[in-house]
Structures are given as C-alpha cells and as structure tokens.
Amino acid sequence: MGKPALFPYGSASGGSHENNKSCYLNHCEILMKKLIATFLVILTFFWCLTPLPVLAFDLEVGQQVKLKTKTDLGIPLHRKSSTSLIGRIKDGTWAQVLDTAKEKHWLNIKTADGQTGWIIDDYVSQVLNKPILPNTNNNETSAKIKLKKD
Numbered sequence: 001m002g003k004p005a006l007f008p009y010g011s012a013s014g015g016s017h018e019n020n021k022s023c024y025l026n027h028c029e030i031l032m033k034k035l036i037a038t039f040l041v042i043l044t045f046f047w048c049l050t051p052l053p054v055l056a057f058d059l060e061v062g063q064q065v066k067l068k069t070k071t072d073l074g075i076p077l078h079r080k081s082s083t084s085l086i087g088r089i090k091d092g093t094w095a096q097v098l099d100t101a102k103e104k105h106w107l108n109i110k111t112a113d114g115q116t117g118w119i120i121d122d123y124v125s126q127v128l129n130k131p132i133l134p135n136t137n138n139n140e141t142s143a144k145i146k147l148k149k150d
Helices: 017-049
Strands: 064-067 075-078 085-089 094-101 106-111 116-120 124-128
Antiparallel strands (some): 094 106, 106 116
C-alpha cells in the first residue's frame, strides 16, 4: 500500500495547482452550506421552545380575571392608574374588573377579600365573563337559612 495522501485534492508533487484550488473552494462551499443548515436547524429548535406571548385579552368592566404574578412578591396593587404602590395581591387571586384606563392597560379591580386598586393588564392570566365572586353591590342575601326551634 502506498502512503496516504497529504493533499486530498492532488499530490504535492504532480497535481495541478488550479485543480487543487478549485477542489478546495468546492470543499469550503460544501462546509459553509452544512454550517448554515446546522445553524438554521438549531435556530428553529430554539424558536419552537420559546413560549408565545400571551394574547391580549379584550377586558370589559364586570368580567372576572385570574391574576398571575411574574415574581414571588405578588401582583403590585396601585392607588391610581399609574405607579402608586399600595400593596400586593397573591398569585392566583380572582378579581372583578371595576374600571379600565389608558386603553385598557390599567384595570381597577376588586378581590373577593375586598382589596381594591389598579393593576397592569400584564398580570391577567385568565378571563371569565360569568361572575364567580359574590356581588358586593347587592344588599340582598343570596340564601336564607331558617333555624328550627325545638
């Protein structure tokens, strides 16, 4: 058997220089195409893993919203529809939309435990059109209990 070729595109002693250059350029072109294809596959893979942004909800007064926090601190509750922090609401709290401001980006809400204030709509994770919170504006009792005396 002969020696392995050090120059795969022709021999060092007798090959054509032009032929070697042409083969080298073809080889580089093939490697570049493979590199681009690999990059596109990896890019597509990571693009598929990226979560889609939450679609904007069409929020209206009277709807019930479930709040979702992005941190362990809770949802910031503001006195007015601007930065004026007065407290925080626990993650997963349901609230009723009382009013909206600034193109529905700010929501005036009331929680079941009576907290009221403004939040940014980014904290809304779910919307229900049916009320799930008790109607606090109604003075009537929803259920009357009669006690039987012995």
